[in-house]
Amino acid sequence: MTLVVVCAGGPKEELCSFAPFAKKEDVLFIGADRGALYLIEQGITPQAIVGDFDSLTHEEYELVMKHTNDRQRFQEEKNETDTDLALLKAYTYQPSEIILTGVTGGRLDHYEAAIRSIYRLQREHPHIVLKIMNHANLLQFLMPGTHIIQADEQYRYLSFFAHEETIKNVTLRQVKYETTDEEITLGTSRFTSNEIIGDSGSISFSQGICLMIRSID
Numbered sequence: 001m002t003l004v005v006v007c008a009g010g011p012k013e014e015l016c017s018f019a020p021f022a023k024k025e026d027v028l029f030i031g032a033d034r035g036a037l038y039l040i041e042q043g044i045t046p047q048a049i050v051g052d053f054d055s056l057t058h059e060e061y062e063l064v065m066k067h068t069n070d071r072q073r074f075q076e077e078k079n080e081t082d083t084d085l086a087l088l089k090a091y092t093y094q095p096s097e098i099i100l101t102g103v104t105g106g107r108l109d110h111y112e113a114a115i116r117s118i119y120r121l122q123r124e125h126p127h128i129v130l131k132i133m134n135h136a137n138l139l140q141f142l143m144p145g146t147h148i149i150q151a152d153e154q155y156r157y158l159s160f161f162a163h164e165e166t167i168k169n170v171t172l173r174q175v176k177y178e179t180t181d182e183e184i185t186l187g188t189s190r191f192t193s194n195e196i197i198g199d200s201g202s203i204s205f206s207q208g209i210c211l212m213i214r215s216i217d
Contacts, residue, residue, distance in 0.1 A: 003027045004090040006100045007046075008083045008114070009034030009055050014105030016133040018042050021099075028093055032086035035102045036064045050089050051082035081110070084117055091121075097129040104134045115139075119163065119209070138214040146204040151196040155214035160184055160191040160203065167208030174201040184210070 005021050009032060021027045022044060031039045033051030037060055040046070046068050053061050080088070083103060090098050103114035114132060122130045122141045132139040138155050141163065149158065158175065160167075167184040176195040184191050184205075203210065 001026060001097075002093055002095040003097045003099065004030060004047075004093055004095040006030045006032060006083070006086045006090055006098060007035035007039050008032045008086065008100065008102035008110075009038070009051075010102040010107075010110065011105035012038060014102065014134045016099070016101040016135060018044060028090075028095075030086050030089055031064070032102070033082040034060075035086070036067075038102065040064060040067050047093075048089055050085045081113055081117075083110070083114055087117060087121060091125070091128075095128060097131070099131050099133050101133050103132060104137070123209075136216040140212055142203065142205075142210040142212055144206055144208065146202060149196060149201045149203065149212075151199050151201070152214065154216060156195060156217055157215045158194045158196060158201070159213045159215070160194075161211040161213070162186045162188070163209040163211045165208050167205050167210050169204075169206040171204045172201065174198050184208070 003021065003024070003026060005018070005027065007015065007029065015038060028047040029039050029044050031037070031046040031049040033053055034055040036046050036049040037056060040063065049064060049068050053064070056064065083100070087098065087100065100114060100118065103111055118130050118132055119141050126143055130140060162184045166186060170179055170182045170184055172179045172194070174197050176197060
């Protein structure tokens with residue numbers, strides 16, 4: 001059960017904390033462009049680094065190159081973003097879960113690209129859990145079915161949004177605001193800021209794609 005943490009090169013203050021992952025076994029880190037430098041600065045040796053490294057100075061680039069034997073440098077003009085390349089690299093380790101950080105601050109086009117990549121990859125690989133995480137939020141896409149959501153004091157608030165189409169037959173259990181066979185329509189904010197009651201809650205639905213966001217108060 002391998003977990004891969006992919007660190008992209010967005011603003012440093014938007015990164016998630018690496019401490020909980022660094023203590024676990026079977027966790028690999030991949031640095032995308034400047035994200036590789038962020039990992040090294042935290043005392044983490046990346047399993048691999050990828051990107052065009054256009055955001056690094058010559059001295060930073062030389063430092064990064066010394067910290068891994070698995071490095072892939074690409075031309076600046078390419079079809080994939082550095083983050084996409086790092087996510088594709090993550091799949092080569094056959095992980096059970098991929099966490100992406102370093103994409104939620106700074107340039108909004110990079111954030112939108114990351115959202116679309118996570119959505120596409122989640123649909124292509126439904127057996128692998130993909131999440132975007134920063135210092136205050138956790139985001140993932142849910143496919144039709146029943147999903148158990150474990151309570152987490154760090155992420156107290158729980159919100160659900162329709163992605164691309166209406167979500168049908170939505171049933172929420174063990175949360176502050178329960179529903180039975182409801183719909184989450186595009187554009188609605190009704191399913192924002194719920195809370196889990198007890199050790200876990202659940203959401204089930206029959207159709208649509210659900211964007212779930214967990215947030216700190």
